[in-house]
Amino acid sequence: xxxxxxxxxxxxxxxLERLVAGLHDGGNVGDDIWQAxxxxxxxxxxxxxxxxxxxxxxxxxxxxVGIARLTDPDFLFAVNLSIDGFFYAGGSALDILxxxxxxxxxxxxxxxxxxETARNRLGADRPGDAMIARMADPSWLREFKLYRNxxxxxxxxxxxxxxxxxxxxxxxxxxxxxxxxxxxxxTGAVRGNVRNPDALEYVRTHMRRLLSCVNxxxxxxxxxxxxxxxxxx
Numbered sequence: 001x002x003x004x005x006x007x008x009x010x011x012x013x014x015x016l017e018r019l020v021a022g023l024h025d026g027g028n029v030g031d032d033i034w035q036a037x038x039x040x041x042x043x044x045x046x047x048x049x050x051x052x053x054x055x056x057x058x059x060x061x062x063x064x065v066g067i068a069r070l071t072d073p074d075f076l077f078a079v080n081l082s083i084d085g086f087f088y089a090g091g092s093a094l095d096i097l098x099x100x101x102x103x104x105x106x107x108x109x110x111x112x113x114x115x116e117t118a119r120n121r122l123g124a125d126r127p128g129d130a131m132i133a134r135m136a137d138p139s140w141l142r143e144f145k146l147y148r149n150x151x152x153x154x155x156x157x158x159x160x161x162x163x164x165x166x167x168x169x170x171x172x173x174x175x176x177x178x179x180x181x182x183x184x185x186x187t188g189a190v191r192g193n194v195r196n197p198d199a200l201e202y203v204r205t206h207m208r209r210l211l212s213c214v215n216x217x218x219x220x221x222x223x224x225x226x227x228x229x230x231x232x233x
Contacts, residue, residue: 094141
């Protein structure tokens with residue numbers, strides 16, 4: 001299991017893995033579900049690991065550097081790469097989670113599966129199931145998806161960055177603070193940048209939120225799998 005500290009302990013990931021592996025060894029998990037588990041579960045962990053990597057890389061690029069770096073095209077490329085990578089990997093992790101959940105419930109996967117797909121399919125196949133509420137969109141997801149979708153088509157943190165310099169401590173170590181646009185779907189000055197003025201703070205906060213979201217769903221799944229004594233649920 002990857003180490004997601006300092007963002008989250010993520011203990012339910014380990015618990016889910018042990019339960020599914022133990023039940024499979026005892027013949028209580030169908031081969032098709034086991035194959036899907038080994039595909040989707042580890043793909044999800046890989047995506048979360050990628051997201052964490054991009055958060056850490058962005059911190060390394062922005063912290064302890066001076067304003068002279070703003071004219072360095074390699075710096076601007078690295079900042080955009082890390083921000084892009086975080087949103088791509090984090091969004092993909094949520095979509096893979098939807099696949100993993102549906103597999104455990106033995107619900108057939110449609111051609112396209114997104115995070116909300118699991119909730120909708122569960123609502124249709126198992127109305128009233130407690131997992132539907134677990135898969136409800138968290139309050140932060142709409143804005144997160146707006147950023148992710150915009151990044152698919154354009155450069156959100158442009159090659160001319162509106163950044164500020166923060167100086168801290170007696171040694172006057174400086175860091176560059178890059179804002180995210182209020183609305184990435186519009187162009188120019190009307191975008192604004194007051195809602196999320198610090199991209200690094202945003203990705204660090206949402207790394208914790210992503211991990212918490214997945215860990216919560218895994219915890220519910222682990223309890224139900226243990227009680228059920230096998231898969232599918």
